[in-house]
Each structure stands twice: as C-alpha cells, then as structure tokens.
Amino acid sequence: MKYLKAEFRIAHKGGNDIEDMALLQIAKDILCEYAGDAGFESFEEDGNFLIGYVQEGLFNKSILDENISNLPISGISISYTINQIDDVNWNKTWEEEGFEPIVIKDKCIIHDTLHNKEHVGNNYIDITIDVKQAFGTGTHETTAMIISELLDMNLNNKSVLDCGCGTGILSIVASKSGANTIVGYDIDEWSVKNTIHNCMLNNANNVKAILGDVNALNSIDTKFDIVVANINRNILLADMPMYVNKMNQGAILLLSGFYVQDADKLITKAESLGLKLVGKSELSTWCMLKFTN
Numbered sequence: 001m002k003y004l005k006a007e008f009r010i011a012h013k014g015g016n017d018i019e020d021m022a023l024l025q026i027a028k029d030i031l032c033e034y035a036g037d038a039g040f041e042s043f044e045e046d047g048n049f050l051i052g053y054v055q056e057g058l059f060n061k062s063i064l065d066e067n068i069s070n071l072p073i074s075g076i077s078i079s080y081t082i083n084q085i086d087d088v089n090w091n092k093t094w095e096e097e098g099f100e101p102i103v104i105k106d107k108c109i110i111h112d113t114l115h116n117k118e119h120v121g122n123n124y125i126d127i128t129i130d131v132k133q134a135f136g137t138g139t140h141e142t143t144a145m146i147i148s149e150l151l152d153m154n155l156n157n158k159s160v161l162d163c164g165c166g167t168g169i170l171s172i173v174a175s176k177s178g179a180n181t182i183v184g185y186d187i188d189e190w191s192v193k194n195t196i197h198n199c200m201l202n203n204a205n206n207v208k209a210i211l212g213d214v215n216a217l218n219s220i221d222t223k224f225d226i227v228v229a230n231i232n233r234n235i236l237l238a239d240m241p242m243y244v245n246k247m248n249q250g251a252i253l254l255l256s257g258f259y260v261q262d263a264d265k266l267i268t269k270a271e272s273l274g275l276k277l278v279g280k281s282e283l284s285t286w287c288m289l290k291f292t293n
C-alpha cells in the first residue's frame with residue numbers, strides 16, 4: 001500500500017531548536033492531533049522531529065497547512081517535507097529481534113516464534129504471532145486494551161468481526177476464547193497473508209480473512225455479536241456506519257487506535273448512529289471505547 005511519510009520539524013520561530021522538553025512535547029501532541037485531522041495515522045518521535053505516516057489517498061494537504069499555520073502556541077513554527085514510500089513496516093525491529101512474551105490479565109500469553117515461550121499456567125490462552133510486516137503483537141497499547149476487554153467477555157459461540165486485522169491477533173484471541181464465526185479484513189495484502197498464516201499457527205481455523213476496505217463487508221450477509229476495530233481516528237469515523245450496520249441487536253463495538261483527546265469525536269459520531277457508550281479505557285496516550293446498540 002502506498003504511504004506518504006512526512007518529516008515535521010518543530011522549532012522556535014526563527015529556526016532554533018526547542019530545548020524546553022515540556023514545550024516540545026506540547027507542540028508534538030498538538031501536531032499529532034492536527035496532522036490526524038489531515039489523515040495521518042501513525043507517528044514516531046525523533047528529537048525536534050516528528051515522523052508521520054498517512055495513506056496516500058487520505059492525505060489532505062490544505063487541512064494540514066491551515067492547521068499548522070494556526071498553532072495555538074505562540075513562538076513555535078512547524079515545517080515539513082513529504083515523500084512517498086511503498087509501505088510501512090510496522091514491525092521492522094520485531095521482525096528482526098522478536099518480542100518478549102506478553103501476558104495480559106493473567107489469562108493470555110502472546111509470544112513470537114523466536115523466543116522460547118514462558119509457561120505461565122496451563123489454563124492460559126497461548127498465542128503465537130509470527131511477526132511479519134503486519135501490525136499487532138499485543139505490545140501496543142491499543143491492541144492490549146482490546147485483548148483485555150475481549151478476555152473479560154463471554155465469547156462462547158459468538159460471531160466476531162475484526163476490522164483492520166493486521167497480524168490477526170484479535171481474531172485469534174476471539175477464536176481461542178470460544179467465538180465460532182470470525183471474519184477479519186484488512187486493506188493491506190501483507191496483513192491478510194499474515195493473518196491467514198498466524199491463524200494456521202494457532203489452529204484458529206474458524207477465522208476468515210478478507211482483503212479490502214470496509215466495502216468488502218457489502219458481500220457478507222452475516223451480522224456480528226462483537227465488532228472490533230483498531231485502526232485510526234479518521235477511518236473509524238468514516239467506517240462506523242458500516243460497523244453499526246453489521247452489529248446484531250445487543251452487540252458490542254470496541255474501537256481503538258486513537259488518542260485520548262480524540263475520544264469525544266468518536267463518541268459523538270457513535271451516539272449519532274444510535275450507539276450507547278458502555279466503557280472506556282486509557283493506556284498512556286491511547287484510548288479504547290466500548291459501545292452497544
């Protein structure tokens with residue numbers, strides 16, 4: 001998938017680096033929010049720079065330029081360069097080095113194929129993730145919050161829709177927790193292949209993985225008891241009507257992949273579609289929302 005990579009430089013007006021770390025952090029937080037309005041979905045920090053990624057077709061340059069020329073902090077300027085890249089490898093480091101096993105809620109252990117797994121208890125849900133280019137090991141706050149929520153729910157014989165399935169981790173948790181029908185889809189071919197591969201590794205044979213965006217759901221008649229979507233603010237806002245359309249009566253929708261400060265926008269949208277907020281978690285700067293219909 002084609003992405004644009006932007007390198008934002010945050011400086012004092014006049015060009016000097018910012019040495020006040022607290023001020024720099026405030027500027028970065030504001031920039032993440034403003035760049036999010038323009039379609040950016042992911043950021044990395046590098047000193048006075050912030051690196052942002054946006055899918056090519058979703059970049060709105062005029063919103064970005066307008067936002068950064070109207071910063072609510074004085075004396076700061078932001079400039080940026082932008083380049084096209086073929087894909088983002090969300091897991092470059094993990095692919096090479098693996099990741100340490102992660103235990104969630106004393107109920108589930110997730111480990112890679114490189115490290116020996118630590119046996120933490122026979123009744124743990126045990127998940128192997130072979131990390132390729134796709135996103136989703138459980139180490140990220142957004143994935144961990146959804147897994148944690150799924151582990152507290154009764155998934156026996158439930159149907160689950162996994163929007164933006166990445167490595168397939170949420171589908172695998174659902175399968176191992178007793179869900180009977182699971183459909184995952186992802187816009188990224190790498191992710192769909194990786195989901196299929198990881199499902200095979202984990203004997204999660206009841207997961208069907210589809211390549212496509214939300215429109216791929218038009219070809220599916222099923223409605224679901226649980227819909228999970230860990231993507232990003234703008235995709236969630238745009239695709240939420242379809243998620244709602246695919247929910248059975250009394251179903252649960254779990255949304256993550258956005259910053260705490262964006263929660264209100266998502267709640268407003270969900271309520272306009274008839275959903276009720278029934279839960280909210282925050283981990284670091286990230287948020288997860290739980291709705292029912």
Ligand SMILES: C[S@@+](CC[C@H](N)C(=O)[O-])C[C@H]1O[C@@H](n2cnc3c(N)ncnc32)[C@H](O)[C@@H]1O
Pocket residue numbers: 134135136137138142143146163164165166167168169170185186187188191212213214230231235257
């Ligand atoms: C943050 S990752 C989440 C992966 C995994 N579900 C997890 O919770 O760790 C977001 C995934 O959504 C996919 N994605 C991005 N835009 C999408 C869209 N419009 N429709 C479907 N999937 C999308 C990305 O390719 C990526 O695999």
